[in-house]
Every structure is written in C-alpha cells, then in structure tokens.
Amino acid sequence: MKQDAVIQGKWFGVGAGWLDMETGKPAWPERAAAAWEAHLQKRVGYDRKAFSRSGMPGRFAAINYAIWVFFPEDIVMSGHLFYIRKLRDNMTVFNYGNCRARKNPIDMPGYCGAGALTIRSKYILRKLAEVSPLFAPIWEDLKGISPDERGFYLADAPDPQWLEAIQPSEQRMFDAFRDGVGPAITGMKSVEQSAAARECLAAFERIQQSLMFADVESSFKRMVAATPEYWEFWESYATYCLDQDQTELACEVVKKAQNQYPDCLMLDRLGTFCCLRHGDWRGVVKHAVRYRELNPWDSFAAYALSAAAIELKGYSLAAQSFEECAEHKCLSGDDMINWGAALFALRRLEEALDVFRKAAARKPDCLHALNNIGMTLASMGQVDEAVACCQRVVERDPAFRLAWDTLGFAHLKAERYEQAVPALLKAVELEPNYPDAWRHLLHAYDRSGQAEKLAGAKAWVAGILPKEVARYEKEKGTEISD
Numbered sequence: 001m002k003q004d005a006v007i008q009g010k011w012f013g014v015g016a017g018w019l020d021m022e023t024g025k026p027a028w029p030e031r032a033a034a035a036w037e038a039h040l041q042k043r044v045g046y047d048r049k050a051f052s053r054s055g056m057p058g059r060f061a062a063i064n065y066a067i068w069v070f071f072p073e074d075i076v077m078s079g080h081l082f083y084i085r086k087l088r089d090n091m092t093v094f095n096y097g098n099c100r101a102r103k104n105p106i107d108m109p110g111y112c113g114a115g116a117l118t119i120r121s122k123y124i125l126r127k128l129a130e131v132s133p134l135f136a137p138i139w140e141d142l143k144g145i146s147p148d149e150r151g152f153y154l155a156d157a158p159d160p161q162w163l164e165a166i167q168p169s170e171q172r173m174f175d176a177f178r179d180g181v182g183p184a185i186t187g188m189k190s191v192e193q194s195a196a197a198r199e200c201l202a203a204f205e206r207i208q209q210s211l212m213f214a215d216v217e218s219s220f221k222r223m224v225a226a227t228p229e230y231w232e233f234w235e236s237y238a239t240y241c242l243d244q245d246q247t248e249l250a251c252e253v254v255k256k257a258q259n260q261y262p263d264c265l266m267l268d269r270l271g272t273f274c275c276l277r278h279g280d281w282r283g284v285v286k287h288a289v290r291y292r293e294l295n296p297w298d299s300f301a302a303y304a305l306s307a308a309a310i311e312l313k314g315y316s317l318a319a320q321s322f323e324e325c326a327e328h329k330c331l332s333g334d335d336m337i338n339w340g341a342a343l344f345a346l347r348r349l350e351e352a353l354d355v356f357r358k359a360a361a362r363k364p365d366c367l368h369a370l371n372n373i374g375m376t377l378a379s380m381g382q383v384d385e386a387v388a389c390c391q392r393v394v395e396r397d398p399a400f401r402l403a404w405d406t407l408g409f410a411h412l413k414a415e416r417y418e419q420a421v422p423a424l425l426k427a428v429e430l431e432p433n434y435p436d437a438w439r440h441l442l443h444a445y446d447r448s449g450q451a452e453k454l455a456g457a458k459a460w461v462a463g464i465l466p467k468e469v470a471r472y473e474k475e476k477g478t479e480i481s482d
Contacts, residue, residue, distance in 0.1 A: 006017075032151065039154055040070055043115060045100030065092070065118035066329065067125055068152035069138060074113035075158060077134070078237025079173030080166045081114055084132050086295045091128070092118045111174055120299065122147045123327040127297050147329040172225050184294055186263040187232040197230050208240045212269070216240060222332055231257070231266050247278035265294045272304045286307035299328035310338045318342035333363050340372055347481070349380050367393050371403045378410040379482055386410035401430035405437040412440055412480065417448035432464075436482070439468045461481060 096115035129139035191197040268291035275283035306321035322339035336359035343352035360369040378386035393403035405412035408423035427437035445454035
C-alpha cells in the first residue's frame with residue numbers, strides 16, 4: 001500500500017468516540033481530524049460536524065461499523081464488492097457523488113461506483129482479504145489493530161490490471177447483488193426492489209408506534225395476505241412482537257413465514273434472533289447453522305451459537321464461537337466468563353486462565369472473573385496463588401458463595417483438609433443445595449479421616465443431591481479436577 005507524504009495508508013483510530021458520533025460527541029483525535037479536512041471532506045461533501053451528526057446518507061448509515069475505508073475517488077468496482085461481501089451486514093458501499101448530493105443510492109438508476117466502504121469488524125476485513133486482492137494490502141496494514149479499535153483508513157487506488165480484470169462482470173454483479181441480500185432471500189423479495197413496498201413498510205412501522213397490539217396484528221395480517229413475499233414485512237412484525245415481550249408469538253411468525261418460503265435464509269437469521277430472545281436454544285442452533293451456510297462471517301449468528309452452546313453444554317461449539325466473536329468484538333464481560341468456562345470444561349486450562357484474566361483486567365471488580373481465576377489456578381496445581389486469589393474475593397464479599405467453594409477446593413488440592421472443611425461449610429451455609437461444594441466437602445471429610453462426619457454428610461446429600469454422591473464415589477482415590 002503506497003504511503004501519502006503525510007497520512008495516506010495509515011490507520012486513524014478514533015476509539016470510543018466513533019460510537020459517539022451519532023450523539024454529537026465525537027472524540028476526534030488531531031490526526032484523524034487533519035485527515036478528514038485534508039482528504040475526505042471534499043470527497044464526501046460533509047464537514048466533520050455534519051458527518052458526526054448523520055453518518056453517511058441512506059438507510060444504512062453504518063455508524064456501528066468498525067473500519068471505514070476511503071478510496072481516492074469513485075471506482076468501477078461496486079459489483080465486485082456487492083458479490084464478495086455475501087450480505088450487506090458485512091460491508092456497506094458508498095458513492096461519493098451520491099453522498100455529496102445527499103441521495104439514497106437505493107433510488108438511483110444505473111451503475112454507481114464505490115468510493116467509501118464500511119466494514120463491520122476486523123474479522124470481516126480478514127475474510128475479505130482472503131477472497132479479494134483489493135483487500136489484501138489493506139489487511140496487511142491493519143492486521144495488527146485490536147478488534148476493539150474503530151477508525152478510518154485512506155486507501156490507494158486499486159491495481160489497474162486487477163480493476164480491468166473485473167470489468168466484464170461488473171454490471172451483472174451490480175444488478176444481481178446491489179440490494180445486499182442476494183441469495184439470502186431466495187423465494188422472497190426485498191422492499192429495496194420496490195418504492196411502493198418501502199412505503200408500505202414505513203406505514204406499517206408508523207402503525208406499530210401509534211396503535212394497540214391487536215390493531216398492529218390485524219394490519220400485519222392484511223398486509224401479508226396481499227403481499228406476503230417481502231421478507232421485511234415478516235421481520236418488522238416479528239421484531240415488534242419481541243418488543244412487546246411476545247417472544248413465543250415472534251417465533252411462530254417466523255415458522256409461518258418459513259412454511260411459505262422455506263428457502264429464504266434471512267428468515268433463519270430472524271429465527272435465530274427470536275429463538276435467542278425466547279430461550280429456545282435448540283431453535284437457535286437450528287436457525288443459526290442454516291443461516292451460516294450462506295454467511296459464515298455473521299457476528300450475530302456466531303454470538304447466538306455461543307450463547308446456545310453454553311446453555312446446551314456444547315462446550316466445543318461454545319469455545320469456537322466465542323473465539324470468533326472476540327475477533328468481531330462482540331463479547332461482554334459475562335460472555336468472557338462463559339468463554340472461559342467453556343475452555344475450562346474442555347480442560348484447556350491455560351487458555352481459560354488467559355480469558356478469565358482478560359475479563360478481570362477489563363472489569364477489576366468482577367468477582368466471578370477473580371473466582372474463576374482461582375478455580376483455574378487450583379485445577380492447574382497452583383494452589384497457593386489460587387488461595388490468595390479467593391481470599392481477596394471473600395474479603396471483598398464474605399457472602400460470595402462461589403469463592404468459598406473455590407477456596408475450599410484449593411485447600412483440598414493442596415491436601416490441607418482441615419482448612420478446606422470450614423471454607424466448604426461456609427459455601428453450603430450460604431447455599432444449602434450447592435452441588436460442587438457438597439461434593440468437595442465429602443472429599444475433604446474422606447481424606448481427612450472424619451468418617452462420622454462423612455457418613456452424616458453423605459446421608460444428607462443423598463437426599464437432596466444424589467448425583468453428587470454418585471460423582472463423589474466415582475472420584476474417590478483419583479485426582480479431583482474441579
């Protein structure tokens with residue numbers, strides 16, 4: 001990638017301020033501001049204030065995308081971009097002329113070149129680089145950035161020979177894939193293809209804001225009875241049902257649509273979302289796996305699979321999906337804890353420890369992260385570090401039962417049974433039906449030779465948690481892993 005004398009070909013991170021642009025509070029670093037004024041304002045037709053307020057014109061402003069790529073001018077490569085991106089959610093494409101004229105490209109007849117792109121995540125940029133020479137040098141320049149970074153990049157013009165090579169397919173690809181959903185709506189249509197359909201959808205969304213649920217439902221039934229083929233009509237109503245906490249009804253809407261249009265994979269993406277909200281974890285997996293046959297790059301599908309896999313105890317799928325989510329940058333603190341838990345369940349302890357430590361670094365007061373660091377260290381045999389970690393947790397919150405169990409487990413691993421017992425008793429005092437703590441306590445009584453207390457505890461646990469007694473018996477005389 002050629003370098004401008006001052007800034008071209010460099011990465012301009014704008015941190016969290018990029019997300020604040022829509023609220024009018026962008027934190028523009030000096031270099032990014034200079035780049036905009038020197039290179040981009042004339043192309044885009046927006047000063048920084050206007051851009052911060054509105055993003056780019058059109059329905060898909062892409063404010064939440066991580067990476068903006070700006071080319072020197074509008075270039076005849078839109079068809080290629082529309083084709084390789086798989087779906088619009090992965091990458092949006094803008095024409096400088098339309099931006100300056102404040103025109104929505106959806107309503108523009110004819111071919112429009114591409115001047116600027118927004119790419120959802122670093123992960124998507126890497127995938128684009130794998131399928132197109134256009135993105136390979138951009139990826140080389142940006143592969144070292146954190147998935148958490150946001151910013152824009154000034155790219156050089158594409159290689160002329162490559163550009164010439166794609167021209168025979170440009171118009172065909174442009175016409176076939178400009179709506180950004182392509183094969184995902186097989187059997188159905190998009191409202192992008194019809195101004196009348198877009199007006200109908202807008203009117204239906206106004207009804208959702210002003211009328212009662214029964215009226216919205218009636219309006220939807222009339223709309224899809226007349227024109228059922230537009231998938232956005234179904235999406236709008238299902239989303240409305242979710243907003244009204246009618247999650248089961250939302251899932252039924254998707255099911256009804258799929259009965260009519262079984263090949264429309266956008267309905268599977270919608271089904272993934274509805275099942276996730278409803279807590280139908282097997283439904284999430286069914287829809288997400290099917291949708292990812294078309295768009296394996298989708299960050300939401302990866303997140304949904306990770307959440308469902310944790311609930312279903314499918315730890316291999318969970319670990320794989322969480323790793324992908326991390327490259328997309330879509331992991332909360334709770335997600336990090338679940339990712340580490342999946343790795344721990346797979347006995348990938350070093351990796352689990354790394355994830356838990358990252359979660360704790362992100363939020364130092366997260367007791368769950370600290371406790372899990374202690375449990376992982378204990379399982380790795382680093383018992384003194386584990387004890388120290390757990391003691392810090394219980395000092396902060398003496399009622400945090402998980403840490404008392406972990407503290408007892410660490411002493412158990414260190415063969416300090418007399419110290420393990422009181423910690424484990426505290427754990428079951430705080431939660432009388434705590435399975436792991438009772439099992440650990442049985443081991444502590446057994447290994448410390450307290451036969452009478454062991455017999456009493458076993459009798460009690462057999463009545464409330466018989467599976468833990470069976471697990472204790474199976475583990476006797478072996479190395480306890482957790």
